[in-house]
Amino acid sequence: MINDILLSSNKAKGKRPYFLENPEVERVMNITMAVAMELGVMHERLDTIERLLEQKGVLQRSEIEAFEPNNEEIIERQLWHARYIARILRIVQQELEALQQDPEHNLSMEEVANRLRNS
């Protein structure tokens, strides 16, 4: 059996050109575009579900537009957003924490290793 997961992302023969000044940025752009695609895919799936539900008389899509969450639902939904955003922007939060940390709590592991070796 072939490993279709690995093979799907094979590189083509021939050197890959990088266009941005900084290849790291271009790498992130590529990852971001792939994630953007998956969001588009998710949106299309949700659109299908909404249309099927409407066709089957389960709901009217106008009800989705008009939906007003109650207080309990507001908390659940806003909590989801808060957690979601925190996950995405984790690294920014961590860089900020590093700035504020006692330098002794932000040592490189080489430094710690040296200290451990010598003490």
Added chain:
Amino acid sequence: MATPVNLPPVHNKLAKHAVFPHFDHDETARYNFLTNLNKHLSTVISPGNKIAFEQRVKPKFKAENGREIETRDELEVAMLNDPHFQTWSALRRSTMEMRQQAGRATVLRQAEELAQKVATLNAQKPDSLILNDTVQVPHYMTLFDSHIMPGSYHTEQFPGDVSNAASYDSGLFVTSAGMLGKYTDGGGKALTTWLKATYPNFNPKRILDMGCGLGHNTLPLATAFPDAEVIGIDTGVPMLRYGHARAVALGIENVKFMQLDATQTGFENEAFDWIQTTMFLHETSTHAMQRLVAEIYRMLRPNGLSLHIEQPQYTPEMSMFEQYIRDWDALYNNEPFWGAMHDVDVRQWMMSAGFEEKNLLQFGAKAENDMEYPRNPNAQEVEDHGRSPIWNVFGAWKK
């Protein structure tokens, strides 16, 4: 509903023949996203290259060098330093790679099933698929993977694998923004429509399509001339296997697929009334092109016709900027002969083999798209240089 722009069709509109890979909901959506992304890049972001060139690249070069940009190479260096061109190029490359990945992810998960379906269909008509494992893939085709399709036209993951052909068949839709029709045959159809209207008495009995790939533009020739014997040749075995099964599935009887090198086919002299290449020459080499034209001339019967479909040639009338933008695929989408091929004086090329100047011909063709989907006839279309299904057709009669 009125739309402010001309939207591409959805991938669901492609016709599903018996060997067409199965697309699940999200795989279809992935191609829809990429089709729209291509459309956005070509209509919104790509035009910015001209603006950046005029407003930023040209003045900067002049300030630094005291003169205008004089060559395509100078233009290339200057453009590669422009932030807009960099962004567009990085996005376009990324889009091409995502299209390959999405296609591969779809076909490889069902590769064994596809191979089985193809084998079953091919067994129904074994005489019209003629493989010959002594025919080599040209050396230059093995140096790089054409249009960054990993494995190119010839690689198999296992004996009988056709996954790259299936990915190609289902994915041309994405790069052409759905403009090639339900069977991706808009090029072949445009060609036969023109031919029948212009030369109604031309009734070829034997037709050769060189570098036919999976035959998506070969089948319209067979359909348009049902009494003719049509032969498609290629060195990419998975393409031939898949293409033949596809033709069987579509019920097209008068077509054969053969594993042959177009530069040395082994066909007898004066064997064909019409010899066609469709988007093939730019995937060869200077040396191969010389051998091809000699081989074409040798194989054509008197009063036979040779035609070639490519993107427009880089003539002196075409601006250097447009030539460079059209060359993007050569440099950055693994079509390395693209630029050199479009620089060739094709009239001289044909005459070098014996065609006479008075018998040369040239016309423009636009893909016939038989898909039914909402179009906005008033929308402003911006040409996607190098990708538009608007072609240059050139050729010659052998008198």
